[in-house]
Amino acid sequence: MTVKVLHPGLLTTIQDLGRYGSQKYGVIVSGAMDSYSLRVANLLVGNDEGEGALEITLFGTTLYFEKDSLIAITGGDLLTTINGENAPMWRPILIRKGSILKFKSAIKGCRAYLAFAGGISTPKVMESKSTYLRAGIGGFQGRALQKEDTFECGKLNDLNHSLVQQLENLNGHFTWAVNYSALINLKSSQTIRVLKGTEFNRFDSKSQQTLFNEPYTITTQADRMGYRLEGNTLALSEPFELLSESVTYGTIQVPPNGQPIILMADRQTTGGYPKIGQIISADLPSLAQLQPTSTIQFKEVTHEEAIMELLKKEKIIDEIKMAIHYKRIY
Numbered sequence: 001m002t003v004k005v006l007h008p009g010l011l012t013t014i015q016d017l018g019r020y021g022s023q024k025y026g027v028i029v030s031g032a033m034d035s036y037s038l039r040v041a042n043l044l045v046g047n048d049e050g051e052g053a054l055e056i057t058l059f060g061t062t063l064y065f066e067k068d069s070l071i072a073i074t075g076g077d078l079l080t081t082i083n084g085e086n087a088p089m090w091r092p093i094l095i096r097k098g099s100i101l102k103f104k105s106a107i108k109g110c111r112a113y114l115a116f117a118g119g120i121s122t123p124k125v126m127e128s129k130s131t132y133l134r135a136g137i138g139g140f141q142g143r144a145l146q147k148e149d150t151f152e153c154g155k156l157n158d159l160n161h162s163l164v165q166q167l168e169n170l171n172g173h174f175t176w177a178v179n180y181s182a183l184i185n186l187k188s189s190q191t192i193r194v195l196k197g198t199e200f201n202r203f204d205s206k207s208q209q210t211l212f213n214e215p216y217t218i219t220t221q222a223d224r225m226g227y228r229l230e231g232n233t234l235a236l237s238e239p240f241e242l243l244s245e246s247v248t249y250g251t252i253q254v255p256p257n258g259q260p261i262i263l264m265a266d267r268q269t270t271g272g273y274p275k276i277g278q279i280i281s282a283d284l285p286s287l288a289q290l291q292p293t294s295t296i297q298f299k300e301v302t303h304e305e306a307i308m309e310l311l312k313k314e315k316i317i318d319e320i321k322m323a324i325h326y327k328r329i330y
Helices: 035-044 158-168 205-213 281-288 303-329
Strands: 002-008 011-015 053-057 061-065 069-077 080-082 092-095 100-103 108-116 150-152 189-196 216-222 226-230 251-253 261-263 275-279 295-300
Touching: 035 053, 035 069, 035 108, 035 281, 035 303, 069 158, 092 158, 189 281, 189 303, 205 275, 205 295, 275 281, 281 303
Parallel strands: 189 295
Antiparallel strands: 002 061, 002 150, 011 053, 053 108, 061 100, 069 092, 069 108, 080 100, 189 275, 216 226, 216 295, 226 261, 251 261, 251 275
């Protein structure tokens, strides 16, 4: 099955769950910004949940399907249409040969995920299909999709075929859809839970209180590498020398200007700014759906609470798996 790019949109890349095991060589993890939406999209079409899919940012992506295809769209609502008609989200869709799929503009959220039955036929680099733009590896020739690009989807498995057969007997999509509300938050103002960072106690008491009591706004300097925030400045109690050390997705660094930076999926592997906080893993997908000008209120939680929240989200994923399996059988 061949898909042709009529318009690449703002930024459209192939992503999976990331490139693990190579940070010691300076190679970033990358991967989907909203991993929950990626996983569910793949489950909906019968793929392994970590298969590569398209991550579509904000608006503009337009695709032409040269053959019938089984797809699923999850994540942010980018006012998606199929041949001008609203496309259903969070459910399997059988899209017909000659159809045009368009992501017009973001209504809620920031990133949509488009999974194809059989996955996207692109080679893995260091065990991942994820696009690492700055290094030019992975994904589609190591870059974002461009106009006139074409890509193939992988071979269908038995589950993919079974879904296609069921949808042939319907109007191209099921009447049911996954309820994502307990999994990701698409509101433009969010409370994001945070652990104290390794240098939290190096900040003065006012800054420590400010972090958890005052809102911050995501500036227009926000991309897959990081979100620069704007709000009350944060200051160290006294200057100190900090050697570069490891950072991860969700690390909150504070540069000399006192305005926090949240490191995202394409962050560097090490950083030299003081780390005042670490966003919990369970909230990273919701964070990824915030657009520039969105507001964030940080809330302190304990390590135990962070683990419990992650386990809750994984339980929801397991429940979604079971529900999808039930719908496929019955």
